[in-house]
Amino acid sequence: MNAERRMMNAWQEARGERLWEKIRLLALTLPLVCLSALAATTGIAAAQQALAPPQNLRVIDTPSDAGGGLTVLWSKADYDTPNVRYQILMLVSSTTVDCHDKAPDVCYQLLMDEGAAKRIEKRMVADFPANSHYVRDVKWPWWTRVDRPDVHQFNLKSGRGLEMKNGTPYAVTVAVVNGTERVEAPPVQAIPEPNWFNWNQINNLAIVVIFGFVVLGSIQAAKRKEIFLRRIPGLDAVDEAIGRATELGKPILYLTGAGDMSEPSTVAAAVILGRVAKRVASYETELMVPHRDPIVMAVCQEITKQSYLEAGKPDAFKEDSNFFITTDQFSYTAAVDGIMLRKQPAANFFMGSYFAESLLLTETGASTGAIQIAGTDSDHQMPFFVTTCDYTLIGEELYAASAYLSREPVQLGTLRGQDIGKACILVALGLGTALATASVLLHADVSLVLDLVKDWK
Amino acid sequence: MSFAERMLHIDRRIIFLLIGLCTLIPLLYPVGLAIKVSPEVKSVYDYIESLPEGSVFLLSLDFDPASKPELYPQAVALLHHAFKKNLRVIGMTLWLPGTGMASEVVSRVAREEGKVSGKDYVFLGWSPGGGSVIINMGQDLYKAFPTDYNNQPTAELPVLKGVQSLRDVNYVISLAAGSTGIETWYVFGKDKYKFELGGGCTGVIAPGLYPLLRSGQINGLIGGLRGAAEYEVLIGKKGKAVAGMDAQSATHFAIILLVILCNVFYLLIRTSKNRAEQNRS
Amino acid sequence: MTFLRRQLPLLITLVAGLLFAAQYYIPHPSSELMLTSVSKWLQIIGGFALVLGVTSLFHIHAVKIRRKEPGWGYSFVLYAAMVGTIIAGLSPDWEQFFRAIIDLILRHKSAFRDVQWAAGQEIINGHMTPFGWIYNYMMVPLQGTMFAILAFFIASAAYRSFRARSREAAVLLIAAIIVMMGRVPLGEYLIPVSGDITQWILNVLNASVRRAILIGVSLGAVALSLKIIFGVERAYLGGGKE
């Protein structure tokens, strides 16, 4: 393993200057030179005592990280009990060899001196009970595990008090301590490197790719053939309200909310306005649409005109049924409240996004005895709409109603794509819970499936 | 018009008056009912309590004057607690209209606790971009905010010594009045830079944050004026929030009463209408 | 030209979108560097976006004043308030400024370098600037009261229109009453269990619904982002006309 590492490094450095290469190799081997003596002494100590040093010690660059991290692995042992402790030691030079802006030959000499003076010490970076820090305890999914679950694993990360530079070799060893007994494994070196892909997050990426295909595919499918969408009950309520207004011979008030045309809820409100206008035209009822945004007004005017045309009543269309009031939140509200009180509309529609003004509007509407239908994705206003209106299209129902009416492939396809996503999540929730429960009852390991729907870093 | 209908059509300004009085009278003549502390608030308190002296605590005051009555008392209580614990305090805001208020509250509480700007605490001010600010702070705090609000270079401030980036911050609390706040701090901050995150928020957005609380994405939640009052109780320094709790009780009961009355009248009207229809048929 | 106008924006969106989506999965420092520098840019662009928002407000009220539409006087008030705030925010410390002018006239020595500029500071050396005064005594109470009036309207709506029109609305009102009780000391004092029930509603029932809504909305957000990146959704480019 070590040899492999060194070979890899040698290969990596082959492009660099030869002297730098030498320094690097020296830096690699330097701790080992110094340690051979140290290891010899501890080796003797170990022979006198019963404790065996940690076996099969390996140190590797931590995979899927931004660099500055090493992963230490060693086999489990018979003495893995809470009373025995493991210590992770890093070999550091007590004085720093600063090769920064020095000529390579000077630096080489400095390193040689360092080795000769044996100013290398072992610094303890972690100390923990021997029955902890297994591969299974590390928060990595099964597909990035570096070894079997019962092997010990400790992750070293550069931080305060432990500086690790990318591309610099570090030697690490593990000691086992039981009371006064203490043995060490021979140190192993590795070089922390930054990585180009975080394999822990491959499930996240897979979801993005699959969901992307599902959504874009559904849109394509919707262009080719009809997509089934269940009937939205709120739309029946819309028709009913228009019917009642006609019976009473009173006007209908329709609001498109506070948003501009870039908000999906405003677009949905405009689409539903088309439907309402068509009905209104065929019954020849009066329609009033006060606006807060000039662009939304222009769009809605077009839609209304088109609806009257489709209903075969182009003469009944009035240019001023859509009118602009003001952009100011509360002035607009006061004006609309005034209209409600004066004209006493039989039905009020509140579609689109709303803010604090929702309550002021719906309360006045309710006090005039009008049928009120709301549809919004502003979830903070939802409670007020539900309690003051006769029917409320909640959140995505508004988009669904709009897609149902417009039959536009992009809207329909998106809705279908999201439905497929939801179905997958429902399956994941059901299956996941069943497996998690089974794992407790049967003491089985179910991480093979559960890890797929977890958030990894 | 029946009695119930007439009652439902009384001038709403009478109700305005009622609610005004329900707020005003308890404020002038407080009762001081006991306030029970909820676990969400307690966990924020416990976490600050567990931090050793000199830990770095970042308070992001992500609200505007519209939410001042709810979040300002939270900020005061949290700052008192942090300064009492001798934490190093970093104040900032992601909301432009709140900058002046945030600067004022941090420096005022610091003065009351005898803390010095630059040495014990720093106020960084506002920067545009929401999540982008957090990303930049996560990489290099000195570059994201080259100077603090008083135009002092951040890299030279003793309070920020060793605080290169958000990775060196121990605890972040965002006091949020909207979605740029706790959620932003989680998605662009905690998720990557691994500090612990707590939240304080207005009553309007509090229910929406419970999924994040349950999954441990935030470790505690101080909700609205009530949350602030609980925190004031915990640190034993009763302020504006505790003082407002009696008025809060009174107004809530007034609203409950009004809702019940509304529904009683509504039922009366409906049954009498039904009866009338039955008689007709 | 059509390429510049139509395809180029779509291409930029595609490349930028894919690049920054991919960035999330790449832990390498160079990818971090890219993210940091672009977020720095976004901060600055965010400032321009604000200018954009302000300009449309300017426009609406300028038209009102020019055409002398009803209520144009209020638009004028709006302008005056805005200009006043800007002047206060960018003005120097007047006392020092005048002293510098006097110095210049009397002693022919420029002391303008020492003049403190408010530069958007509410407090300088412990003193409130005019800008700070406008903020503290105008903006804060105005904005605060704007939303406080809603308290009254909630009360009136509670009495006049929060009706249990359906079984669903009845469930909503009952839950609301419990939460209103459980979140104030008087409620907990009168019915001690209301606090615990409120906790349960918030932590379990409310959390589950909010979680489902969050998942649904997030799926929608991801779908929208994907559509934008692949050019299916182009509404953000504004207007149908080239």
Add this chain to the structure above:
Amino acid sequence: MSFEVILGAWVATGLTLFILTFLYQDNPLFKLAEHLYVGVSVGYAIVKTYDTVAVRLIYEPMIKQGDWSLLIPLGIGTLMLTRYVPKAAWMSRIAFAFVVGVGSGLAIPRVISSYILKQIEDTVRPLVALATDGNATFTYSLLNPASNLNAIVLLIGVVSVLFYFFFSVEHTGPGKAVARTGIIFLMIAFGAAFGYTVMARMSLLIGRLTDLIEYAQPQYGRATWWLLVITIITLIVFHARRKGTEPPQ
């Protein structure tokens, strides 16, 4: 107390009362305060943006530290402003394309991580617990959000609400029951939101009234009382004048 503080108290009180007059009806005093509010807020935003963006984020790093890469965002920002030049308006699309593209790219993986995977992860829980003796038990405590009973309730809530917003199948048969459960859950959550919103709005009122009470003190010259009287008189005058000019409806 200094003059500026007392003047401030009077102005703040006056503006607060002007806005509260909206409760009586929409009137010129309210409109005045509303427009002042918008004006001051915009002015404040302009000053802060100038100070933070132009000075601290652009001028200082670019001129003082020579970070010329900032010319790129400056260029993109300028492109954005071409929206107001009809002939060059198409160029603003390039800027929007960049901003929206980056924003969408940033959002996708993060939304999936924080709001989908993390939420699923926390919902998927074993429905039985492991007792200390290694046997499976069932915990009932409603107050502990992590108990098994609550895990079941949470799961039912999430599943039924997700199903309610499922548009590809009709809500009939067992689907109807699930959707009904979903709507009941939704209503309870909206009820909680309702209660919390009431709390929030009342808190705001309490905050404003606390200030008004403070400004009614003698050291502020009893600003609240005087201004209250002035406001009421003004309202009456407006009312009388409007009655005189407007034809009765």
